[in-house]
Amino acid sequence: MQSKARIISGFSLFGALIVLTALASLFTRAQAQTPAAVSDDDINRIANQLYCPVCENIPLDVCPTEACSRWREAIRQKLALGWSDQAIIDNFVEAYGARVIGTPPKAGLNWLLYVTPPLAAIGLGAAAFMILRKNRATKSVPEIPAADLKHPAEPYRKKLNDDINRKE
């Protein structure tokens, strides 16, 4: 008896899930088909990743020109037709070239942009390692430069630092 009830309950849950999924699907489709569902924020989310093809170095979401206003409208229409963000960006790249995106694609010469910073970091890190290693190899007794000793405030400063260290 109990197992029968469990089976019925399982079927009910399964049925409810199917109904919910169908409703959600209908709701999503209705949203995609209504142009009004595309908000300015949706457009700006994509326009922010694009640069004005006319005025260099001005992001599309803030460019005040008439041409950019039309491009933003084109984004709205494509979103209303159900295009994905990436598809719209790809479409812009196809139409106006890769310069309309702020992050050049990782291909060809553009790799220069992506390998230079890590290479520079590695190079500078290696330089730091070598400097420190060289200095440790020729370790000498620490000395306070003569110029510091001549400074009248230095003994006072040193006393203060010693006092702080003692205090701790």
Added chain:
Amino acid sequence: MSADLGLGILVLTLIVSLYAVSAAIAGSKMRSPLLVDSARLAVMVTFPLLTSGVLIMVMLLVTGRFEFAYVYRVASLSMPLYLNITALWGGQSGSLLLWAWLLSGAAAIAVHQAWKGEKPFTPWVTVVCMVTLAFFLLIVTFVDNPFARIWALSNGQVVQALIHPNNSYLIYPPDGLGLNPLLRDPGMVFHPPLLYLGFVGFVIPFSFAIASLITGRNDSLWLKPARKWALAAWVFLSIGLVLGSRWAYTVLGWGGYWGWDPVEVAALIPWLTGTAFVHSMIIQEKRTLFKRWNIVLIVLTYCMVIFGTFLTRSGVLDSVHAFSQSSIGPMFFVFIALTFIVSLVLLLWRWRSLVSEGKMESLFSRESAFLFNNLLFVLLFLICLTGILFPLVSELFAGTKMTVGPSWYKQTTGPVFAGLLLLMGVVPLTAWGSSTAKALGRKIWKPALASLIVLGVLVFTTALNWGGILALWLISLVTLVTVYDYGNAVLLRSRSQKENVFSALVKVTSRNRHRYGGYIVHLGVVMIALGVVGTEFYQAQTQMTVATGGTISLDGFEIKYKNLTQYTAADGTDIAQAVVEISRNGRILATISPRRDYYPGYQQSVTIPGIYSTLAEDVYVVLIDWQPIAADGATFHVFHNPLVNWIWIGTIVMVLGSILAIIPSRPKANAVKLAEG
């Protein structure tokens, strides 16, 4: 008359500067103090000469002498007096004239200073300053002269020329075009001159470095005058950059203050190398380390100063901040290449004599911390240089000028800035010379523990944004370490001398202005970082069209659109101004007026946002669009920028700290006796 006088002054100053170069070299070679002094006096003369040239130009601008091509392009009867004066640096030739004028003033002070203090350097400081001045004067005199006038030739062609062309007559336009609308802002008064003061200021430490190389002085004598100039230049450049950011924030209507635009980055680059130099020279002063490295850094800074001017003035890179297009690019390129090669040759010539006398004993010493600081700044410099050069490289080799936008810069520079913050937290507690991890740990554990408590609080109280939380933790660490170290010194003094805390604070600071000035600078940087983190990690925005009386909600704020008026201003600008009410939890906080100004002459719009500002945040409202016929709807882009005002407050603190660090410490005699006893 004015044109002839202006041209005459420029030519005369060029001749005087070239004379100064020749007399200084001859004086040095022939060991003739008379010739060196003559060169010094020639440097002194360039400043009043260029001052008179600048005054003539300003007079032409304010009196509306539109027959001068430069005046026609940048001045207008419809602009207020202060903008017509600032129009001096509103175009290419005028801004280059300003550059030359500021340099002549700085050179006059520096050469006089060298003559009084570091005499052996005088001729070579003169040579470097005057070669740089002559370069700018060459451009201003022969390539882009602000005193050129507009002529109509007999064939109807209109040309601009310095000297009256045959069969031509002068054209007197009734009014000028005026400044680019984006430049018609009070920010125009301070931002460009301060930026240029920063640029020009770095020429002087470079000139002392070159003088040191040529004279073969392998000690640190050149650093004494260079330090003050570099710090002053750094302060001016910092203020110039932040004022530029503030200007962009209030005029561009992008909701931000820094867009990683090529011109912004070009101005940042010399600041990066200059900041590395400002830190690195301390090591040479204290421990006689990094002698070669300091020369490299100041040479790079000088080249980047000229490069920055070149990028903004040549039109080689388009930007919202670039207001000119011209053919001066190749001249700048040749000059930068020549100065870099000459500096490099001089450095290699003296390479062996520039051996560091001190040693770095430990990975945990202050010297090592400064080394890492320098490397991180140089890494930032290389990243930024890659970012602004890449569009040119891609155009040259692939035929497409690629755009390098903020996301690339943020990804690459973010971790480096975080590393710098971490170092700022550690450096104050490191010791010179031999030091161990244990000793550093003993000093740092208390503030580090306190910062971890702050981290815990942040995790539970702020929106889960790991980047933001990490950055806020680093900020808390730097603040706690700085206050802990500073506070310890003050309390110790207060107890030992039986003084009240305020008196002890003043005395401890005044006895070691370099150190505690630096601490105050660090606290200023922390405040700036707080503002940057607030806007980078916690900014919220939305754009919406609302009817009159409609409301937009964002982060708990209600932005109510009240009305919109359209009118034409006295200068012909068409203005659309909305009235918007900001409220929170039903309480009205402010009424602001975002607007859009349209300049028919330029066919250009300027978006002036309405901003509701508090210490905690800004509500930044931009009028995007409106319906002129029905007038019952308007589109607004609203930004919520948390903590953004700490950027401006931090800059003021940073400047105060820098001023304190520049003033030499004057210890009292009894303090020394006390220490000796």
